[in-house]
Amino acid sequence: xxxxxxxxPGLVKPSxxxxxxxxxxxxxxxxxxxxxIRQSPGEGLEWIGYISxxxxxxxxxxxxxxxxxxxxxxxxxFYLKLTSVTxxxxxxxxxxxxxxxxxxxxxxxxxxxxxxx
Amino acid sequence: DIQMTQSPxxxxxxxxxxVTITCRASQSISNFLNWYQQKPGKPPKLLIxxxxxxxxxxxxxxxxxxxxxxxxxxxxxxxxxDFATYFCQQSFKTPRTFGQGTKVEIK
Numbered sequence: 444x445x446x447x448x449x450x451x452p453g454l455v456k457p458s459x460x461x462x463x464x465x466x467x468x469x470x471x472x473x474x475x476x477x478x479x480i481r482q483s484p485g486e487g488l489e490w491i492g493y494i495s496x497x498x499x500x501x502x503x504x505x506x507x508x509x510x511x512x513x514x515x516x517x518x519x520x521f522y523l524k525l526t527s528v529t530x531x532x533x534x535x536x537x538x539x540x541x542x543x544x545x546x547x548x549x550x551x552x553x554x555x556x557x558x559x560x
Numbered sequence: 561d562i563q564m565t566q567s568p569x570x571x572x573x574x575x576x577x578x579v580t581i582t583c584r585a586s587q588s589i590s591n592f593l594n595w596y597q598q599k600p601g602k603p604p605k606l607l608i609x610x611x612x613x614x615x616x617x618x619x620x621x622x623x624x625x626x627x628x629x630x631x632x633x634x635x636x637x638x639x640x641x642d643f644a645t646y647f648c649q650q651s652f653k654t655p656r657t658f659g660q661g662t663k664v665e666i667k
Contacts, residue, residue, distance in 0.1 A: 490656035545651035546594040546609035
């Protein structure tokens, strides 16, 4: 079945860069769009951005100046890079697949990232 | 951005009860409305997409309706495993936005 797995450091220092990987298995990464979504402790869900296999990307305007989402189809992985992080970027980060109706139908388990010195 | 507002924010209810959660969009989103269920420590799970289409494997006691700016999620008879937080989400425009969530608790 389709599985997504996030990986990356759990602790990032303020002003540094947060980098995460989402490994996709059970389906061709080329057939779908893929998103990053985050959830701050006790807070709601925030869509970060999406990418397609052709590297067509769309970002949340609230983050676009600090954000890069990329894909490596040969590795069946896509990536998140968020620069100049602050405590406000502390959250559980999820990767997710879009179905053809643009809903997020498959999610990774999430990875907690804490921004702290 | 399209603002999504859910009501109520929380509700206490009992097994077997009928539950209705409302989601309002700040502008028309046609039928591009999705519902998710989230349990503590787990990722959200897609229940319903495109307003009323049940995701594969989701029990038929869940249903969705609405259009334009007002939408509802209904659970016809609450089961113990349905106590969770529910989120709506619009996929009409980017940035995709979510409601703040409705926590369904045991009375």
